[in-house]
Amino acid sequence: MENLLRPLIVVGGAVALTVVIGWITDRLLCQADERHRETPLWGLLRRGRIPYQLVLCSAMLRASYDETRMLERYSSAIGRTLTLVLIGSAAWLVIRIAGAIVETTYTSYARAHRDPARLRRVRTQVSLIMRVVSAIVGVVAVAAMLLTFPAFRAAGASLLASAGILGIVAGVAAQSTLSNMFAGLQIAFGDMVRIGDTVVVDGEWGTVEEITLTFLTVRTWDERRITMPVSYFTSKPFENWSRGTPQMTGIVYWHVDHSAPLEAMREKLRDFLRECPAWDGRAYGLDVTDTTPNTMQVRALATAKDADDIWTVRVTIRERMINWLADEHPYALPRVNTAEAPLPPNRTNGHPSPDGASPRRAHDSPGADR
Template sequence: MDRRACYAPLTDWLDAIGRVALILVIASAAWLLSGIIAFAFGAVRARYPIDVADNGVARRVRTQLGLLQRIASVVVVILALGAILLTFPGVQALGASVLASAGLVSVIAGLAAQSTLSNLFAGVQLAFSDALRVDDVVVVENEWGRIEEMTLSYVVVRIWDERRLVLPSTYFTTTPFTNWTRASSDITGTVYVDLDWTVPLDGLRERFEAFLATRDDWDGRGSSVAVTDATGGGVQVRFVVTAADSGSLWNLRCAVREDIVRWAQSVAPVALPRTRVDMVSD
């Protein structure tokens, strides 16, 4: 009886165990490398907090770091899968046949993944062109919100009422949108109020200026009161206010509107809108 035949099953088991062990080593190395990458990017990201007043640079850096981290993680996974596949003897022969038909495969893959690739390049373009950053205040699809997350294929916008609007990256490269914090977070807003023709404008201006002086969310950059329209039975008064960011501006606009209503009700009731009817007898 041939001794080599007796040891053949044992040799097969040893080869299988060795291959499994090698695969585990490769997977562990990829997991460790991914952890090191995540730790390194996290350490750099921690140096750029976004919970400060002037966070334009921090938001840009965080956006770019997030995309770079995802790209590095994808590269590590692809290299690990390639190393694992190379542990199998038949993969090399398969690779030769794949390379022989690479032209046809690339054409088919390009047509099938056209939308995915366009989103991928759009995501990279958004991150490194500085057109959009994490925590930017934007108006898209008639919705006001903040950029919560940017990936290689889509962007998540957190709407003011806690909804999430998920848009492909190509949306922001092909569709006009409003970015309130592109250059800085400072912002100017308006409040329109309809009042009667008899409204005392000098008293209204004094009230408005005195009210702004008591507000911490007014940054003092500017304010004005102007009659922008006078048609029908009343006049339209525009109040201009400024604030350090969009959230403060929203609160300030609501407070100004409420104070003018209270002023008209208690101090100057003649300013309340009314409809006049002239009764003429025969």
């Protein structure tokens, strides 16, 4: 009877004590979170209550297991299992605590600074720091778990003796992975590209959605995801539209006839922009940038506060200008010279005759009046 009651008391007491301590700790964190609304630290620490309870329970069971005298045949295996659970839950708890501290630091920084570009840079650095911390804690936890096995402890001396050769072999084999990891750190702390930046990569326009130590994800305008190694951004040129200030200047081109009313087009461009909420009012303009035997190239430019708004401005003025020319000045649209087309007001293809007669059309034959 004693052999049955003692294990039940020890195990049940450890579980009950773990639940009670965990509940008390959680209530204390809730009260601290209510008293200190200016910081999210206490609320974030509550995310670690499960690994915290696992640490408590496994530690108490591991410490009192020898007194239970239960399953003595498997005592070594059970004790090692409890040790492994203790190491794993402790690593999990450390990662949660580190995450809460880093997230609290970023929140405080975000409240003190309103610059979106700087916040995106810090957010990128914070996310990569958390990944590095998680990787280091995970490696240390796995190493500690392996050291609990006698075979690994006995092989420690030989492993250390061959560590140099293994390091060289691993470095050669993982050259690509290591280059991506160093490129990820270079991106994070070199401020080359940040989460939320608008970039153009291989002709694809999109927004940086995720940055890890080895790869980067770009979300395109049509909801596709482009995943590429981070080493791409340290070895090849790319466009970062969010670098510096997000303000941008957009350009729209038209090919129009030589008789197009440029001054009227400038006035209409101004009117279109005033009616477009995406235009930030900084600048606009319309100029002739090139000519051909049949048309001339007209360039309009306008400004906006970011890449999304500049796209809206460009499509708006392109569409409205074409519609206005088609309705009010159809002669200004490109046409084939041999085709009959309406002439602009107060203009003719030839010189007016002295008696006021209309000029001859270009396709009339010299003997048409005979």
